[in-house]
Amino acid sequence: MVKAIRGFNDILPGESGLWRWFESEAQRVFETYGFAEIRLPVVEKTELFIRGIGDTTDIVSKEMYTFPDRKGESLTLRPEGTASAVRAYVEHKQYTSPLTKVYYSGPMFRYERPQKGRQRQFYQIGAEVLGDASPAADAETIAMLMDFFKAVGVEGTLYINSLGCSSCRPVYKIELLRFLGVHTDELCKNCTKRIEENPLRALDCKSPKCREATTEAPSIIDHLCLDCNKHFDDVIDLLNLMKIKYHTDHRMVRGLDYYTRTTFEVKAEGLGAQDTIAAGGRYDKLVSELNGPDTPCVGFALGMERLAIVYNSNEDANKPAPLDEPLIYVITLGKAARKAGMEIIKGLREDGRRVEADLMGESVKKSMKRADKLGAAYALLLGDNELEEGKITIKDMKAAEQTNVPLDKISTWLAERASKKA
RNA sequence: GUGGGCGUAGCUCAAUGGUAGAGCACCUGACUGUGACUCAGGAUGCUGGGGGUUCAAUUCCCCUCGCCCACCCCA
Incomplete structure (x- = not known):
């Protein structure tokens, strides 16, 4: 019998309706916020992800489905959607209009060991605001995401942080490195290695050893430059104004290189170790990195199979409207x-x-x-x-x-x- | 990539060193043109694959594949 390959699952007729419903609720909610759908290719030049996500990230260095096509060009099954959305934005010169708001959904691919809430082909719904530097854009994007969860009746807890910008993060990094240098012995060996490539990651290491060692570590939030600090405060104020509940988490750090300033995550119960159902943040440098004009952006992606797990374990989840045609x-x-x-x-x-x-x-x-x-x-x-x-x-x-x-x-x-x- | 657990009927799961059973689902009939409820009956398994130990392996051992969970990483 020929079976599907590892980490690639069928969504059978009994379950596909739920997925369709998630997508239609996303469409409904996102369009009330003025977003329009963009449909992106599943395969891109490998270079796009190396430049966009960062070649030292785990995703790029060991999780991509990369292969040569018949002419020998290196192609990659997309591991995420933001890079493609930005590529399309630059390629089609969408920056000639002042603001672009897009959403997408579809399969992403990462070569990881499957476990609960993690498969090799997985589905994401994502949204990106391109060309808006204001804290209001961050707040609104978060509000939209939380509205979506509300629409499907799923509870999530929002965590936010700021990673600063190219002027304050390096200063903080030096400060953090100085701290970690003193405490190297107390870190797990993973983190000792990490110090060189991405020292911030030591902060959200799960090892109790590292958590212990970094409790006194300097906090990014105390090292933000004036502009970043104001931006973060403004986002917080707007969230308060909209009565959106959140926790600040100064240890929350990103595995993708393109993030700046605001980052956020939504976590949910019942998922085991993979408890993040959505994550996103601001990425003000990515467009220029991909040869577009300086364009500040915010966006997020949410994982549909994780959403489905939480949804199915939640009695109070909203139900799709039944077919009314008898x-x-x-x-x-x-x-x-x-x-x-x-x-x-x-x-x-x-x-x-x-x-x-x-x-x-x-x-x-x-x-x-x-x-x-x-x-x-x-x-x-x-x-x-x-x-x-x-x-x-x-x-x-x-x-x-x-x-x-x-x-x-x-x-x-x-x-x-x-x-x-x- | 590393660790742990598990692979038995379509599904959920039992069992025993002497070649497997239950519930659900399915099919047939009671009801020859009428579902649900009931009753009676029926079919189904290379016990994941390969090798070894044994008179005998689904059971014990090794390998392999697959699934699950965790690490890692992330949505």
Whole structure:
């Protein structure tokens, strides 16, 4: 048997509706904030991610699906969406308009060991604001994300931090390095190695040893420059104003190089170790890094399978609106009836009704059983008896009552029924 | 990449060194043109794959593959 490859999962019919609903709720909420959908390629030149995400990051250095195409060019299955969104922004010179707000959803790929809430092909919904430096853009983006969680009825806890900018972060880094230098012995060996490439990461190491060692470490928040500090305060003020609850977490650091200033994460219960369902922040340098004009941006991405896990473990989660079009199940007996039935079915569908039919000529008993399984509101029965009279038997499955209705009156009968019930 | 756990029917899971069972689902009938409830019956397994120990392995040992969880990393 050929199986799907590791970390690549099917989303079966029973679950796909939930995913579609997440996407449609995201669409609904995001569009009220003035975002428009962008559809991006799944494969990009490898160079885009090396330059965009940073070649020392774990994602780029060991988690990408990279391969040469038939001409030998190095391509990569996208591990995230922001780099592509920015590439498209620069490529299509969208900066000629003052502000671009886009959202996207789709599969991302990272070669990691699968575990709960983590697979190799995973789905993200993301949003990016390109061309707005204001704290209001950060706050609004966060508000939109929290609105989305509310829309699907999922509880998340918001954490925010600031990583400073190119003028204050290096100063802080030196300060932090000085501290870590003194405490090198107390760090886990992972972090001792990390000091060189990204010392900030030592702050959010899970090892109790490191947590202990860094409790007295200098905080980024105390080292922000005037502008960054004001920006952070303004974001906080706006969140307060909008009554959005948050925790500041000065240890929260990013694995992707492009982040500056505001960063945030939403965590949820029930996910095990992978408890972040959404993460994002400001990235003011990425556009210029990818050869566009200096363009400040904010964005986030949320993980759909993690969202689904939290959603499914939460009794209070909002439910997708059920299909309001009642299902009609048509049962025909005999050749003549089947022929006549086809026409009736076609007519009903043209009226926009949801119709399924027994086309295999099974017994009435079996067909009724099937109608019941499918949750049909009505079963229509057409056999020789009915054909002779030019009528059809309509059974209301729930009420367990049936009546005969002339063939040309089926639609009006159903419509009357519906209006009576409503 | 590292560690731990687990692979038995479509699903959830039992069992024993002597070649496997339950519940759910499925199918058939009681009801020859009527579902749900009931009752009676039925089918289903290379016990993940390979090797070893043994008279005998689903059970014990080794390898391998897969899944899960954790580390790592991240959404």
